[in-house]
Structures are given as structure tokens and as C-alpha cells.
Amino acid sequence: MGRLFKARFLLPLLLLLSVAHSPVFAAKSYVVYLGPQENGRRISPQDIADVQNSHYDLMGSHMESNERAKQSIIYSYTRFINGFAAVMDETQAEEIAKNPNVMAVFPNRARKLHTTRTWDFLGLGKDGTAIPGSTWERARFGEDTIIANLDTGVWPESASFNDEGMDPIPLRWKGICQQGFKDKITCNRKLIGVRYFNDGYVAEGGTVTDDTATPRDVEGHGTHTLSTAGGAFVPKANYFGFANGTMKGGSPRARVAAYKVCWPAFSDEGGCYDADILAAFESAIADGVDVISFSVGGSPSEFFNDAIAVGSFHATLKGIPVVASGGNEGPKAGTVTNLAPWIFTVAASTLDRDCTSYIALGNRTHLKGSSMSTKGLPERKFYPLITAGDAKAADAMDSDALLCKPRSLDPSKVNGKILICLRGVTARLDKGERALEAGAVGMILVNDNPDENDVFHYSHVLPASHINYADGQILFAYYNSTLSPMAFMTKAATVLGTKPAPVMADFSSRGPNTIEPAILKPDITAPGVDILASLSEAVDPSNERAEPATPFGFMSGTSMSCPHIAGIVGLLRTAYPVWSPAAIRSAIMTTAVTFDNNRQVIKDLHFEKATPFQFGAGHVHPSQVLDPGLVYDLGPYDYMNFLCARTQNISQIRLFINDSYACPTTFSILNFNYPSITVPDLNNWAVITRRVKNVGPPGKYVARVKAPRGITVAVRPMELIFKQKGEEKEFEVLFRTKAWAKAEEYVFGSLVWSDGKHAVRSPIVVKPRTYSVSIPLT
Numbered sequence: 001m002g003r004l005f006k007a008r009f010l011l012p013l014l015l016l017l018s019v020a021h022s023p024v025f026a027a028k029s030y031v032v033y034l035g036p037q038e039n040g041r042r043i044s045p046q047d048i049a050d051v052q053n054s055h056y057d058l059m060g061s062h063m064e065s066n067e068r069a070k071q072s073i074i075y076s077y078t079r080f081i082n083g084f085a086a087v088m089d090e091t092q093a094e095e096i097a098k099n100p101n102v103m104a105v106f107p108n109r110a111r112k113l114h115t116t117r118t119w120d121f122l123g124l125g126k127d128g129t130a131i132p133g134s135t136w137e138r139a140r141f142g143e144d145t146i147i148a149n150l151d152t153g154v155w156p157e158s159a160s161f162n163d164e165g166m167d168p169i170p171l172r173w174k175g176i177c178q179q180g181f182k183d184k185i186t187c188n189r190k191l192i193g194v195r196y197f198n199d200g201y202v203a204e205g206g207t208v209t210d211d212t213a214t215p216r217d218v219e220g221h222g223t224h225t226l227s228t229a230g231g232a233f234v235p236k237a238n239y240f241g242f243a244n245g246t247m248k249g250g251s252p253r254a255r256v257a258a259y260k261v262c263w264p265a266f267s268d269e270g271g272c273y274d275a276d277i278l279a280a281f282e283s284a285i286a287d288g289v290d291v292i293s294f295s296v297g298g299s300p301s302e303f304f305n306d307a308i309a310v311g312s313f314h315a316t317l318k319g320i321p322v323v324a325s326g327g328n329e330g331p332k333a334g335t336v337t338n339l340a341p342w343i344f345t346v347a348a349s350t351l352d353r354d355c356t357s358y359i360a361l362g363n364r365t366h367l368k369g370s371s372m373s374t375k376g377l378p379e380r381k382f383y384p385l386i387t388a389g390d391a392k393a394a395d396a397m398d399s400d401a402l403l404c405k406p407r408s409l410d411p412s413k414v415n416g417k418i419l420i421c422l423r424g425v426t427a428r429l430d431k432g433e434r435a436l437e438a439g440a441v442g443m444i445l446v447n448d449n450p451d452e453n454d455v456f457h458y459s460h461v462l463p464a465s466h467i468n469y470a471d472g473q474i475l476f477a478y479y480n481s482t483l484s485p486m487a488f489m490t491k492a493a494t495v496l497g498t499k500p501a502p503v504m505a506d507f508s509s510r511g512p513n514t515i516e517p518a519i520l521k522p523d524i525t526a527p528g529v530d531i532l533a534s535l536s537e538a539v540d541p542s543n544e545r546a547e548p549a550t551p552f553g554f555m556s557g558t559s560m561s562c563p564h565i566a567g568i569v570g571l572l573r574t575a576y577p578v579w580s581p582a583a584i585r586s587a588i589m590t591t592a593v594t595f596d597n598n599r600q601v602i603k604d605l606h607f608e609k610a611t612p613f614q615f616g617a618g619h620v621h622p623s624q625v626l627d628p629g630l631v632y633d634l635g636p637y638d639y640m641n642f643l644c645a646r647t648q649n650i651s652q653i654r655l656f657i658n659d660s661y662a663c664p665t666t667f668s669i670l671n672f673n674y675p676s677i678t679v680p681d682l683n684n685w686a687v688i689t690r691r692v693k694n695v696g697p698p699g700k701y702v703a704r705v706k707a708p709r710g711i712t713v714a715v716r717p718m719e720l721i722f723k724q725k726g727e728e729k730e731f732e733v734l735f736r737t738k739a740w741a742k743a744e745e746y747v748f749g750s751l752v753w754s755d756g757k758h759a760v761r762s763p764i765v766v767k768p769r770t771y772s773v774s775i776p777l778t
């Protein structure tokens, strides 16, 4: 258990340096990134030792001795990634960054962690039987694809990871089933690998004890996400009877592997550290995984200063697609994270399932609320209503009472009534407990902020219903209109087929991309609200109280939508093992839909039309992904050209390809062959190019454009004829600002290539610059 002991060993060093420099932690840990290992070379143990020694030498030249350098190094990345993580002070970090062999030095930052009905809603199949001809049938349920999840670990005993009926583990698998220091971990033919990484966490002050040094998930997040991506069929899964059905992952017959990189956070930044993340990426690549799912993120930074971007870049170059969550910082613009163009970035939207409790007001108006209370009102009759403000205890403040804070309510006023509490400040479940304590028979939880239209179903201790702002206004108007307000609430029940669905989640982070505005992010949306999946049996996270653990539970977030996409990527890997990560992403993006189940443009929670800044190419449509018709592919040279254009002149870029590669003198990122098209600064006119590859039968494709407001769009040529599979064709798209276009405002459209059977759709995003009258086109 070198990890633990090394951490203790590091401590005196940290203290020593902190005496010499103030503020307290002058010595921090950093990641030093040197690029790739020599391309294509087989790495022997001797090679690894040589690379390690080169790291000691480099670090040693900035410290008093190589011995000291050796002690300061937390990780040496030696197999695919060349680099190391080490404890040093800021001056040393700055000095090392000046070394011409160093591509980047960045702090070892912390990152944050960001289903029964899901797959039926997505049209794949039910209860373990694939619809004939469906994606599941054709992709053999993702058989033998290996899906890795970098997260909080795994609960190995979960029913989602039972290996019934699975063949022996593929021989190409090189991973291990790492044991906890005191904890026994059992892998099987389904859960084929488990590892944990915590040196970077410990270096920054995290504590790992003999008891917690284990790949076991004690948080729930990692088990939930991994079971969503690749969990086996689990019949009759439910949460206290809600959402009962057969639970399964997107690739139910895939093999899964868990890499634990997230530990209990001791700062607001989260508990997943860059140095550990990079080590896990390298390990996953070496172990032979086929897909990486990563529901973690932090504030965006330049791509080579970001362990997630670096790790996923190396994975992508090895042909391993990386799917990541876009973050939960919405609805503000520019909040999306995991922005590199080699990452598949996922937003979150709702399912067509809700757990609902209806409220009938005394004047026969009905309101719909969300709830998972297992209890109903004692009798089928109207009960008196009271607002928490009117039920205030004599010595309490109005503002506290409205929120149903502890000791703010007068039981003599509440007893036997339905209590109305406002959302906010205190935990929702706590408000329910205060209401019950004061003698309420039920609780209505109300959003009092017009910007908050999201409602949540929780398992409150009493009958409860959570309503949105608009319904809250109706409730209060009714309450004010009569001297004896009354209401009844129905017992909470699971409702399927709710409309509209999907709706974009308020929390889902939005574009534009703050690092590279010419690349649209997020790329796609998938279900991420109230997703039922397996949990760690150490906790119950949908419950803020310490309740007995349940094997399944609800969670919401882009963390939950990300593994839905990873599961679908797994299906494509099984069906088309030789497709590149970019081709797989293109197939999923260009077949996505922008309509909800009312056949209208997908909306946000405020009933406004959502845009590509919310859903990217749209909502995933798995039944089409195996037949995209055309794909926008990307190879290593495309990525290199992209990097050249962004970072100008990093001589090490050629290391990724070969010695004779040189950055092209003219390459515009607008021409990077992405499946979406973004012109973030349209100065009157622009011409961009794209390249499509035919992956279907021969055919003639015709372009159809929906131009953004105020922009003229033309495609050249308008027709593409493909005589065979694998053929590639280039085309150009011309943009011109109309005289009346609004400057500095993003506008949206689309380009569709269609042969009558396939519709290959790309979103178009344009921001015209302040209009000037000169028209340079002839």
C-alpha cells in the first residue's frame, strides 16, 4: 500500500516548505506534461525505468538533488502519456514550464462530480427483449465492449454487475481487480476490473485511512453511473415501489471496469484530482478498455492545462472514445465544461416519467406536483390549508417561518392542516420533518422564485407535493380569496408518458464554449433527471437523512446523462469495432432529434425553445445511430492541425504523429471537421469546409439548409454522389450577414444532408460581428 505510506512520508516535506514560504501551502502539487511517449514503441520495464529516470533528472535540475526530486514525485506517467505529478513550489513550477521539452505545467486541481424507464423511452426495448431490428439486437446489447468509468468506485455486489450467462473475459483485457487495504473486492465476468488512485488527493491534503483505501464506492455516484452505462438486466427494480421495472444499462451485455479517482471532497472544488485522473486514464488505456465514461468536471482551462483534456486526448488517439458530462452550472450561458473537441460532451434533459401528487384546491382547481412520499392523506376529504407564514411561532421571524425552518412553526396553528412551505435555504426533506413535527397532515412545497420552474420528487416523511412558481401563485391567490382555504392531495404515484418530454434541465450547463468558441458544446443531450440506477449500499443519496441503504435510487445531473451516451457508444463499438471515436460521435450527433414528444422543438423548463447551446445536436435517438448514412470523421492529423491553430507553435506536437509533421501555416479552426458548425465571429462573410464519409449504401445526398436569422447560407456543391462505402467528399458552406442582422447575438440554424432515407443533421451556430457595409465578395 505504497499510496498510504508515501502520503505520510510527504507530510514533513510539506510542513518544511510551508515554514519557508507564506502563505501556508507554498508547496503544492503540479502536473508536468511532456507529451506522448515515443509513438508505436513497445514499452518494456527498462523503458519505463528510463522514462522515470528522465523525470527525476528533469525535476532534480530544479531541486537540490535527484533524491529530493524522487521524493517529490507523486506519479510518473510512462506508458502513453509522458509526464509526472510532483510537489513543488510555484517558482519551481514556473521554472520547469520554461523548459522547451515541457508542453505544460498545471496545478493538481480538484474536479467535481457533476433506470428503469430510460431505455424504453429511448426506444431500444423492454425488459431484456430487444425489438427485432433494433439497435440493441443489431449491436448484441454491447456484447464484449469494455466500458470504463472514472468515478467514485463501484459497489461490486450490486445486481447490475451480476455476470449470469456471460462468456469468459476477453483475452485482450489487461486490467486487475485491485483489493482494498482491508476490503475484499470480488470481480467477475461482468465487472472485470477495479482500481483506485489517490496519491494526488492525498498530496493536496486529502485523508485516506486503512479503512477507506478501497476501490469500493461508498458514495453511490460511481455505482449509479456505471450501472447506467453498462449494467446488466435487473428485473423489478424500484425505489420504495416507485418507477418499478427492469433496470439496465445502455450496453447491458458490456463488460465494465471501475477506476476510482473521486474521494470525499474537503473543499468546494470537489474531491477528484488531476494527478489521479491522469493516472486513471493511462491505466484504462493500458488495460484495454473500449469506451471511457467520465461524469466529472471543473472550471474550464486551456486544453493542455487540463488533466481531463490531456487524458482523453491520449485515449482518443488510441481509438477510445471519451464521454463526459457537461456540468450542472446551468441555466447561465457559458457554463459548459469538458470542452475539448475530442471529448463527447453531454447535457441533461428529462424523461417522460414523473412521480406525481395532484393537489385539489377547495374551489376545484387542480395543480400537479412532484412527490415520492409513500404515505397518503389519512382520509379522502378536503383538509384546511395554512401558509407557514400564518403558522408562525410567536418568537420566530417571518422569513424563517415561510421556509419552515426548525422552531419557527406554531403547532397549535398547524395541527391537522396541510402546511404550505417555501423552497430554499433548508433541505426539502427537513421542511417535511418540521411540518410533521408541528402536526401537519400534509405539506405543499412551493417555488417562490419565478426563475425556478423545476420540481423534485422526494420521499418526504408525510404526504407532500412540490409545485412550481406559476402554480404557487395560483395556490396563494386561492388562499387569499377565501376565509377557509381547503385542499386535498392524491397519493404520489409513478406516471409514464408525461408530455412534453424531453425538457432541458435547468441545471444542465450551457454553451457557448468559453475556451474555443468555434466548437459547439455541449454535443448532445440525454436523460439526466430522476434517473433510477444502482447505488452503493453504504448510503442512500436521494435521501438527505441517514436512512437504510437501498440497492437502487434516483439521481439527477449531467453525471447521469453522460453514462447513457457512454452505453450507446458501447453499442456502436460492438457493431462497428473499427470506427474512430469521431465517427461514433458523429453518428450519434447527426441522428439526434430536436423535437419532443409533442412534435415541437425541445423546450426548457420555462417553456422557451431550447437552442444548441442547451442540447448541442439534439436529444439522442438510439434507434438511428447504427445507420447515420454519412459521418464527419477525424483522424490524428485533424487533431494536430486543430492544436497548431490554437496553441500556435508547440514543437512537441509532432511527437504525436511523426518527426516530419509540421504545423500548417494556414489552418482555420472553422474548418475542423466537427459534426456541428459554429462561426463565432462572422465578419460579413465566411467560407468553411467539411468532409463527409459514406458509411451506408451508394447514394445521392442533397443539402437542405435552415439559415439562422439574418444570415444567408449556401452550400457548394448542393449534391454529393457516393458510389461506394468509405468514399469521402468535401463541401463548402458560405455564410453572409444580411444588412439587418443583429450584431453580437448568437443565431441558430441547421444543415441536413439527405438521400431520402438518411437525414444527416448538423446544428449551425453563428454570431455576426457588428455589421459593416463593405461587401468583399465579388
Ligand SMILES: *[C@@H]1O[C@H](CO)[C@@H](O)[C@H](O)[C@H]1NC(C)=O
Residues within 6 Å of the ligand: 236, 238, 240, 241, 244, 245
Ligand atoms: C414490480 O413489477 C413486477 C412485475 O412487473 C411485479 O411483480 C412486482 O410486484 C412490482 N413491484 C412493486 C413494488 O410494485
Ligand SMILES: *[C@@H]1O[C@H](CO)[C@@H](O)[C@H](O)[C@H]1NC(C)=O
Residues within 6 Å of the ligand: 473, 474, 476, 477, 480
Ligand atoms: C396573498 O396575500 C399576501 C398577504 O396579504 C400577499 O403578500 C400575497 O402577495 C398574496 N398573494 C397572491 C398571489 O395574491
Ligand SMILES: *[C@@H]1O[C@H](CO)[C@@H](O)[C@H](O)[C@H]1NC(C)=O
Residues within 6 Å of the ligand: 361, 363, 364, 365, 474, 475, 477, 478, 479, 481
Ligand atoms: C380557484 O382560485 C384560483 C385563484 O384565485 C383561480 O386562479 C382559479 O381559477 C379558481 N378556480 C375556479 C374553478 O374558479
Ligand SMILES: *[C@@H]1O[C@H](CO)[C@@H](O)[C@H](O)[C@H]1NC(C)=O
Residues within 6 Å of the ligand: 649, 650, 651
Ligand atoms: C516553432 O518553434 C520552433 C522551435 O522553437 C522554431 O524553430 C520554429 O521556427 C517555430 N515556427 C514558427 C512558425 O514560429
Ligand SMILES: *[C@@H]1O[C@H](CO)[C@@H](O)[C@H](O)[C@H]1NC(C)=O
Residues within 6 Å of the ligand: 657, 658, 659, 660, 661, 662
Ligand atoms: C509524417 O507526417 C507527414 C506530414 O507532415 C505525412 O505526410 C507522412 O505521411 C507522415 N508519415 C507517417 C509514417 O505517418
